[in-house]
Amino acid sequence: MGIRNQTSVSDFLLLGFSEHPEQQPLLFGLFLGMYLVTLAGNLLIILAIASDQHLHTPMYFFLANLSFIDTCFSCSIVPKVLINIQTQHHTISYAGCLMQMYFFMALALLDNFLLAVMAYDRYVAICLPLHYTTIMCPQRCLGLVAISWLCSHLLAFSLTLLMSQFSFCASHAIPHFFCDLLPLLKLACSDTHVFQVMMFTEAALSGVVPLTCVLVSYAHIIHTILRVPSAGGKHRVFSTCGSHLSVVTLFYGTVFLVYFQPSSSYSADTGKVASVLYTTVTPMLNPFIYSLRNRDMKGALWRLLGWGRCST
Template structure:
């Protein structure tokens, strides 16, 4: 029992990219560049929305929240990866691992919920324009964001609490670059049946339900677009929704690839590649996707920089 208790609190080894010793300088430079672009790009979006009165609308309020979440999401994962690559010291404490897993899950769930909220906002704006100001009033927007934060943290806390009860009496080497659910689950020597049932139930609640909301919203939007007589009107609607659909596709595509599969079929290599996409690439691309396709954001950034177009 003493050995069991000792091993349950031992440090973990985040093997990550350590199997390729010739690549650390390249990976460090690549990940550092992506991290700086992610943080700077998302902070610029937040600053533009806060500073420009023209962007004080529900759509940009949700976008600023998404940028904040992406910034925090990246800060939860990438700094530790950079330290591990630079120092070749791959250990992380049991507590540190659980804390990282908690914030990773909470912020990923927040992305799920907020993308659904943004789809609903577009649905109301396009399909119910006369009721938009009433339905998407500031109080309702705050309520939607607050509910997303609360649900995400409650779901993440429940899984983290269950994971904290496990004993890890086998190898403590995690074949990943951060403390993700499935790699940790494969190391547990406790009975994980309750955890797996809870995890799949929460995945259905936090993944399938928001995605269904997105799909239903866009089905109604497409139906409305087909009724628009002018090509210019259709192009304007597509332009408004295109950025959001691109982000949804990137985010959900990689999440479904990793998490909607049985734990016994989990592949470390596939999981790491997909994880790099949704932990580093997607948060980095979001500011570009929203700013390059959005005249209001580009105008706000120009005004923020002091230039006039």
């Protein structure tokens, strides 16, 4: 109660990208286009996997979850950006800002964990094929996804709870297009040392550990494939690894660029550019990178859209 009276924060101002009126239609069209492609692509993937019995396997179960998470991730940020650009009213309520920050963190962390789970699934399938059905049984797949959801929401809730205790005595203008951790932290006049220690600790646990899992899994995969005499088999698996690792590199590279630095050296312009990549571009590209280069996935999509006879 005392903190809320001290801060007197009723809303924040999201400054976005540009105040020039002539640039607003371009920004609106760019974000709207990426948003619609993201929704259409990921929802098509989910429907195709759900409707095709041949795709009811662990790999596609995880892919459907990733598509659902990417859809929610985009919906937690982009609609507010579009409204702000269209109406030129850039305010967001105090509660709305914390809620947006919570869902952004929870879904981003969930992406981290699920990328690691998918890498582990590919490791078992390629390196331990005889034990695949035993190791990746339905109960274990559900358990891995459930643990990922639980951990991501607990970590996000703990940081959001701490942030809600801060007092904001400086300007309430956030130099960003959504309520992110570091821009909000720059506005706080409370002691943020404990928060920063906790933030970097959670970042190490939820970022470095899953990334290490991905890299170790693919190191084993590459080692196994190099021993396969078939050139066609090598090319196919290396292509799959390259697609996955390209998304991992894009996602983790931009996240590390923004969050693995002291808050005092945080650059709003760099943060905004990097944030566009992992909040809009990566969820938009995932359906194409993970699915449309996959023959089974393409076949399921054609059948879903009623074009099955045309492709035979």
